[in-house]
Amino acid sequence: MTEMSFDSSFAYTEEPLESAAALERRLRAIGAARYHDLHPFHDMLHGGRLDLGQVQAWALNRWYYQSSIPIKDAVVLSRFRDRETRMEWRHRIEDHDGSPGDEGGLDRWLALTTGLGLDEGYVTSARGILPATRFAVDAYVSFVGTRSPLEAIASSLTELFAPNLHERRISGMLAHYDFVHPGIMTYFQRRLGQAPRDAGFALDYVKTHARTPEARALVCEALIFKTDVLWVQLDALYHAYVTGHPPPGAFRPEGAA
Ligand SMILES: O=C(O)c1cc(C(=O)O)c2c(n1)C(=O)C(=O)c1cc(C(=O)O)[nH]c1-2
Numbered sequence: 001m002t003e004m005s006f007d008s009s010f011a012y013t014e015e016p017l018e019s020a021a022a023l024e025r026r027l028r029a030i031g032a033a034r035y036h037d038l039h040p041f042h043d044m045l046h047g048g049r050l051d052l053g054q055v056q057a058w059a060l061n062r063w064y065y066q067s068s069i070p071i072k073d074a075v076v077l078s079r080f081r082d083r084e085t086r087m088e089w090r091h092r093i094e095d096h097d098g099s100p101g102d103e104g105g106l107d108r109w110l111a112l113t114t115g116l117g118l119d120e121g122y123v124t125s126a127r128g129i130l131p132a133t134r135f136a137v138d139a140y141v142s143f144v145g146t147r148s149p150l151e152a153i154a155s156s157l158t159e160l161f162a163p164n165l166h167e168r169r170i171s172g173m174l175a176h177y178d179f180v181h182p183g184i185m186t187y188f189q190r191r192l193g194q195a196p197r198d199a200g201f202a203l204d205y206v207k208t209h210a211r212t213p214e215a216r217a218l219v220c221e222a223l224i225f226k227t228d229v230l231w232v233q234l235d236a237l238y239h240a241y242v243t244g245h246p247p248p249g250a251f252r253p254e255g256a257a
Helices: 018-035 039-046 052-078 083-089 091-097 105-115 120-126 131-144 148-176 184-210 213-242
Strands: none
Touching: 018 148, 018 184, 018 213, 039 052, 039 148, 039 213, 052 083, 052 091, 052 105, 052 120, 052 131, 052 148, 083 091, 083 120, 091 105, 105 120, 105 184, 131 148, 131 213, 148 184, 148 213, 184 213
């Protein structure tokens, strides 16, 4: 008799979502299996295996994600009647947009793209981004406006896993690329402090407010959706700039065929 081969990830039975602790365990397992730190494009980025044009393509596309985050957070805010949640959430908008006289994350992201040699007007126009970037990011903004407020908050939970990735990115990119220096990596340096606070609030929120196994399952589905939003952006970058099939109208690095 021939032995059947099977994917061992389906061989276990998942723990029922009967408590907040079980929910947290499941969320962490989802991150461990699906977060975009596992994507081969990130291995190449952090391991110094991309050229300047490919790093530019990544930073250019990520601008669209970054610049949509405060819009997404404004939509999240609009979902809550209670003042406490709005007060807690609103600093996220300022973290990215900044405030008069105080730079925000978007300024720091532009320091990165400019430091990599990209024209600021071209970056902010988002004209050269991949269609998949636009579709994925727009789907995230739409998700938080159309799903329940609980799912809207849950979809930000990928941030639980971001600080490790940012640390690896800072050290890897500084070590491997002569066109990267600390002055253009301040975006990630700053997120190391901001993301744990934000993720901690979101995790407490879903643990407190998802009170049934069904609600906890929705929280998990929201996190899975978000890991897909992140993953598909890197798939598109890989296809366009590693495999070498940029779609019509997309950014073409200088000197590329
Ligand atoms: O570099 C990354 O891999 C990464 C991932 C994520 C994430 O996991 O969603 C965010 C960020 N960075 C980030 O810088 C950021 O401001 C951010 C906000 C959010 C969110 O969903 O509200 N995610 C992320």
